[in-house]
Amino acid sequence: DFLHALEEVRPAFGVSETELQQCVMNGILKFGPNIERILSDGQLVIDQVKNSQRTPLVSVLLHGPVGAGKTALAATIAMSSEFPFIKLISPESMVGFTEAAKMSHISKVFNDAYKSPLSCVVVDSIERLLDWASIGPRFSNSVLQTLLVLFKKPPPKGHKLLILATTSQRTILEQLELIDSFNSAIYVPTISTFQALDSILVELRTFSDGERVHALRTLEAAVRSNPPAKLSIPIKKLLYYVEMAAQDVDKVDKFVQTMTEELTFK
Amino acid sequence: DFLHALEEVRPAFGVSETELQQCVMNGILKFGPNIERILSDGQLVIDQVKNSQRTPLVSVLLHGPVGAGKTALAATIAMSSEFPFIKLISPESMVGFTEAAKMSHISKVFNDAYKSPLSCVVVDSIERLLDWASIGPRFSNSVLQTLLVLFKKPPPKGHKLLILATTSQRTILEQLELIDSFNSAIYVPTISTFQALDSILVELRTFSDGERVHALRTLEAAVRSNPPAKLSIPIKKLLYYVEMAAQDVDKVDKFVQTMTEELTFK
Amino acid sequence: DFLHALEEVRPAFGVSETELQQCVMNGILKFGPNIERILSDGQLVIDQVKNSQRTPLVSVLLHGPVGAGKTALAATIAMSSEFPFIKLISPESMVGFTEAAKMSHISKVFNDAYKSPLSCVVVDSIERLLDWASIGPRFSNSVLQTLLVLFKKPPPKGHKLLILATTSQRTILEQLELIDSFNSAIYVPTISTFQALDSILVELRTFSDGERVHALRTLEAAVRSNPPAKLSIPIKKLLYYVEMAAQDVDKVDKFVQTMTEELTFK
C-alpha cells in the first residue's frame, strides 16, 4: 500500500490540490504505529472542528526533526478532511516576497478561509515564514505578530476553521510564545526501529529481498558495535540515501556505508 | 444560568455590539466568588466615572494567565456600563496593519470617545497591540508611546472616559512602566477549586451527572497522588478539553486523561 | 482656598490658556511648606529672566515621582509670569506624531517664543517627548538632540526666555546628559506628613470632620504598626483614592483600606 494513504484522499472543489499533492511526492509509507497515531489524531481534530459549537477554531502544530515527514503528513490530513476550502501557506510560494507582501498573502488566505463555512489552512514551516536566522537571532516580527493573532482569531459566527501548522524548531516557537496559540501539538519522529526500516525498504523495491536482509543485518551490527550510536533517520534522508545507492554499481554496499556513517558519526 | 451574565447586558446605540459579543462566545459562567468580585469591581469603576468630577478619566487593567477569560470579562463589564459610546480596540481587527496604521486606528477610537460625554474603550491584549516578542525583545515603541499618553490623557472638560485594558503579560507592562498609567488593576485567575470545576461541568451539560462525579473524583485522586501538581486550568482551555472529549467514544476517559496530563506534566 | 493659587493667575494675551488650565484641573492645594517653596522658587526665576542682561535664557527642571503635581505646578508658575508669550509643549498634543513631526512642532514653539521679547515655554514630561522605553532602552535621539540644543540656545539679542520642563525620570535625563542643559532643578515631593494629608482632606470636603479625624488616626496607627511603611503618596493618587472612596457606601472604611494597602504593600 505504497500510495495508499494518499489515494484515500479525495480533494474537494476550490482546493489547492496540486500544491498539496506535491508535498506528498513519495506518498505516505505506513511504516509503524507512529504514522497510524498521527493520522488518527488528525482525524479527531477534523471531527472536533466539524461537530463542536464551542470551539469553531482548532489549531494544531506538527513538529519534529528536519525531514521527518511533517509537511507530507499535514498535507495528507488536510486533504483527508474533504473540507470545501483547503489551502497551503508555504515559504516556497513566497520566495523573494517582502515582509509586507508575506503578511498580505497570509492574511488573504485566512480571509478567504473565513468565507467558507468549513475551512482548513496548512501553514508550512513556520520558522521559514518567520525568516528565522539563529545568528542574531533575526526574524520577521510582523509575520510573527500576524501569526500570533491569526492562530487564535475565531472565524465569523457559524463558520469553522482548522489550522495545521508545521515546524522543525519547536523550541524557538516556545520562546516566541507562539506555542500558546495552538490548541494541541503532534510530534512527528524519525525512523527508529529496524522493523520500520525493513517495511520501508520492502515498499521501495530498490533492493531484492536478499539484499535488503543483508543490508539490515550489517547495519544493525554496525550500530550495535558503536555504543552511543542508535537508529534514527528522517524518512526524507532515508529516501535520498536509497536513491543515491541505486546509482552505484554495488548498491547494498553504498547504502550500508552511507547509513553507517550517518548513524555513527553524528 | 449559562448565558445569564451576558443577557443582563443591554448595549446602547453607537456601540460595536457584535464585536464585543464575539468576545463572550461561550457566555460568562459564574463558577465562584472570583467572578462575582471581578464583575462588582467593574461596576464600581463604572459608577466612579459617572459620578466623580475630579476623576473624569479612570483606567483599569485586567491581567491574568492566557485563556483565563480576561477579554470576555472586559467586554462584559464594558457592555454592562450602558454608556452611549463603547468601543473595542483589538489586535484581531488590525492584522497586517503597519505601526502607523495601528497608531492612527487607536488614536481615532480615542478621539471618537472624547466626543461622547460618557465613553468606554476596551483595549484588548496590550502585548499584542505592542507587537511584543520576547526574543530581542522587540516591540512597537510608537504604539507603546501612544498608549502611555492615551491611558493618562483626560477627556475634554465635562466629558468622562473609562478605559478597560487586558494583558497576559503584566511583568512586561511593569518593565515598560505602562503599569503606572493605570488607576487600578483586576486579577483574573484560573479555575483552581474542584467546586468551581464541578459547577462549570454542570452548566456545560456535556457529561451526565454520574459521568461528572466519576470524572472529578478520578481527577482529584490523580492530582493528590502527584504531589507538586494542583488544580489550575484557564476557562478557555477547559472548554477546549471538554469539547475534544465530546468527540471521543469514551468521553469521560478522554477528559480525565487529557486533564491529568495537563495538570501533572506541567 | 481650594482654587486660590490658580485664581491669582491672570493669563496674558497670546497664551495657550485653556491647555495650561487643564493641567491644573483640581487646583493647587497649599498643603505645606514644600508647595510654598516651589512657587517662590518659580517667582525668583521669573524675576531673573525679566531683569538680568547677562542671562537672557533660564531653564529650570521640575522633577519628582509620578503624580506628584509637577505638571500642575509648572503650568501655575508659567501662568503667574504673565509674560506675553506662554506655551505648553505636551506629549498629549502630539499623540501619533512621527519623530519629524514632533521635532518640527517643538522647534516651531521655540521659534515663536524667540519672536516675543519675553517668553515662557513649558516642556511637559520630557521622558514621554523622548519616547523613552526602559526596555532596550529606546528613545528618540532626534528629539533628544533637539532638546539638548534648544534648552541651551539663547534667544536673539534683547529677547528673554524662561523654560520650565518636567520629568519623573531624572536619572535617565542624567544619563542622557540632558541635566547639564538646565540652569537649575526644583524637586516636587509626594505628601509625607499627616498634617499635609489632613489639610488636603479639609479642603476636599469629601469627609465630615469626624470622618476625617477617624480616618487619619486609623491610618496613622496602621502605618506605625507596619515598621518599614511610611506615609508617602502623590497628590494625584490621593485624589483618585478619595474619589473612589466617595462611591462606596462606607467611604471612610474604603479610603482607609485602600490607603493602608498602598502604604504597606509597597
Add this chain to the structure above:
Amino acid sequence: DFLHALEEVRPAFGVSETELQQCVMNGILKFGPNIERILSDGQLVIDQVKNSQRTPLVSVLLHGPVGAGKTALAATIAMSSEFPFIKLISPESMVGFTEAAKMSHISKVFNDAYKSPLSCVVVDSIERLLDWASIGPRFSNSVLQTLLVLFKKPPPKGHKLLILATTSQRTILEQLELIDSFNSAIYVPTISTFQALDSILVELRTFSDGERVHALRTLEAAVRSNPPAKLSIPIKKLLYYVEMAAQDVDKVDKFVQTMTEELTFK
C-alpha cells in the same frame, strides 16, 4: 576692560559676524594666565596657516568642561584672524535638520571655505553635531565620517584653511578616532584660583568691594573646611550664579550659599 578682548577683533567682509559675536555674549574676561596662553596659542596657528607652504591645512581642537568658555574663545580667535572667510558651523543653526541636511550644510561651508585663499571654519560642539547620546551609545555615523574626512582634507593648491573645533567630550572623540584628525589640541579649564575669581567679580561690578572681599573670604573658608572640596567653576555657571544672586535681597549671602553648595556637594 570687560569687553576688551572682543573689541580688538575687527571682522573682515564676507564673515558671519553676528553669529560669532553672539558666542561671546558676555565678552572675554582676562582672569588669568590660562586665558592669555589660549589666545596666544590661537595667534600661533593663525600665523602658521598664513605663512607655511607645507601645511596649508591646520586643525585645532578646543576641549574642556561644559561652560568653560570654549565656544567664546574659538569665536574670538577666529574673529582675530581677520581672514577674508570666517564661518561658524553650530548645532544651534541646525535644529531639526536630518542627517543628510546636516552633512550637506557642513560640506557647503567647507566648499565655500576652499574657494577663499585664506579661510577659517569654527566647528562648534562636535558631540552635538554628531547627535551623541551616551545611552546606546548613539551618534550619527554619517556626520562623523564627514568630519573625519573634512578635518584632514587639504584645501586646493595655493589655498589655506584653519579649522577651530570645540568639544566637552574629548574622551568620546578619542574613542571615535576623531582626535587623530587634529594637528593640535588646546585645553580650556574651569576657574580654579580665588585670584581669578576675584578679578572676575571686580569686572562684573555686581558686588561692592566690601561685599566681594567678604564673599570670597567666606567661600574660601567654606572650601577649606570641606576637605575634598576645591574651587572649580566654569565661567558660564559663575555668570549664572552671580546674576541669580543679583535678584536676591541679600545678594552676597545668596551667592556664597549657591557657590558653597556647588563646590561642596559635587
Add this chain to the structure above:
Amino acid sequence: DFLHALEEVRPAFGVSETELQQCVMNGILKFGPNIERILSDGQLVIDQVKNSQRTPLVSVLLHGPVGAGKTALAATIAMSSEFPFIKLISPESMVGFTEAAKMSHISKVFNDAYKSPLSCVVVDSIERLLDWASIGPRFSNSVLQTLLVLFKKPPPKGHKLLILATTSQRTILEQLELIDSFNSAIYVPTISTFQALDSILVELRTFSDGERVHALRTLEAAVRSNPPAKLSIPIKKLLYYVEMAAQDVDKVDKFVQTMTEELTFK
C-alpha cells in the same frame, strides 16, 4: 594534461559558457587522488539527478579553504553534466546590487532552471552572496531566507535540478542552519604533499627540472626543520607565488623564500 579536465567538457546550448570557463582560468591540474575523488563524486550526483524519480532535486556543497579551487571545480563539474541548462550565480555579477535586486536575480535564475527538464545551477561563494561580515556579525537575512527555501524546493513534476554551491565559511553555514538544506557536502583541501606540489610544478613549466628538484628539496628541508610547520597551500596562492617568482632574476630563490615564509610564519 594541463588543460585536460577542461577540454573534456563540451558545454550545451543555452549555457553561460564564458562565465563558467572564466572560473577555470588556469585549468584543473590533476595533482593527486583528492582531485580525482571530487570529480567522480561530481559525476555520481549528475547521474542521480538524471536517473532517480524520487529525488528530482539534489543539492551539493563544495567547501574548503580560501583559494583551494572550489569555484573552478564546481564550474568544471557543472560543465561536465552537459545539461541543457547550466547557470552561474556569482557575487561578481552582482556588485553593487541592493538586497532586493540580488534576491530577484537569484530567483530568476532558479525560475529559468525550473523550466528546463534538466538543469544545473552553480551558486558561488555563499558567504559573499549573504553579504557576510564577521563583525556584528552582519548578513543579508533576506538573501539567506531565499537560499534556505530555494535549496530545498523541488522543481515542477517531471523536471530535475542539480545545485552546486561553494563556500569557504562552512561553520557559518552551520550556524545559519543552511547546511541542513544540502543533501551532501564535498571537501576541497589545500595541497599537502610534496608529490602533488612536484606534479604541479612539472605542469606549470616555470622552472627547469633541475630548478624544480632543487626548490622542492630546499623547501622540504625548511619545513622539516621548523617543527610545527607543514605543507599546506591553496592552489590559487601557489599559482600567484610561482608567477611572482617568475619576475625575479633568481626565480628559484624567490619561490623558495616566499613559500618558506608562508609555511613557517603562519
Add this chain to the structure above:
Amino acid sequence: DFLHALEEVRPAFGVSETELQQCVMNGILKFGPNIERILSDGQLVIDQVKNSQRTPLVSVLLHGPVGAGKTALAATIAMSSEFPFIKLISPESMVGFTEAAKMSHISKVFNDAYKSPLSCVVVDSIERLLDWASIGPRFSNSVLQTLLVLFKKPPPKGHKLLILATTSQRTILEQLELIDSFNSAIYVPTISTFQALDSILVELRTFSDGERVHALRTLEAAVRSNPPAKLSIPIKKLLYYVEMAAQDVDKVDKFVQTMTEELTFK
C-alpha cells in the same frame, strides 16, 4: 633631491594626474632603506601585472600608522607604472555621498579600469571608505561587500589590473576578512632612526646646519634619558612640527620641545 621621486614619474594620458600629485604634496623624501624597499616592491608588482598570463589581477595593501606616508607612496607607485589607466578612489572625493552613491562610484572606476588593457586603481584609506567607527562598531557593509568582491574579481580575458590600497587599520581589515582579498601587503613604518631624521631635516632646509646638529643632539639626549621613550614619528607629523617651529622666534627650541613631548609623553 627633494622632489626627486616625484619627478621620475611621467603620468600617462587618461590618468587623474592632479589628484594623484596632490597626494604627494611634499614629495617623497628618500630618508632610508625602508623607502627604497617599498618603492622597489612596488616596481615588482607592476612588472608581474604586465608580464604574467596566469595572474592578470594583482592586489597589494599598503598599511602602517596614521601619517606614515601610505597615500603618498601608493600614489607614487601608481604614477610610476605609466599604465594607460590610473585612477584614485579616495574618501575625500566622496564627502557626503550615500552608501549607494559610494558603491556606484567605486564600481564605475573599476568598470572603467576593466576596459583598459592595463590598469591601476589606488583605493585610499579603506577604513574611511567603509565609514568605520570603533564605537558600535559601525561600518558600511555594502561598501565592504563591494570591495571584498572587486579586490578578487579578475578583469576580462586579456586585460590586466593592479590594485593598490591603503589603510591605517590593518587589524580591522583582518577581522573583516578583507585581508584575504589581497595577494600581498607592504608595511609603511614611521621614522625611527636619527640618521633618517637628520637626512630629512637636511632636505627641508628649515634649520641651518648648526641648528640641525644641535637639535638632533638635544633630542637624542632627551630620548635616551627617558628610558621607555624611543624615536618613532610619522613623516606627516614631523613635517607639521617643523613648520610650526618655523613660526617661532626660537625655532630650534620650539622644535626640540614639541618633539620631546611627542616622544616622551606617549
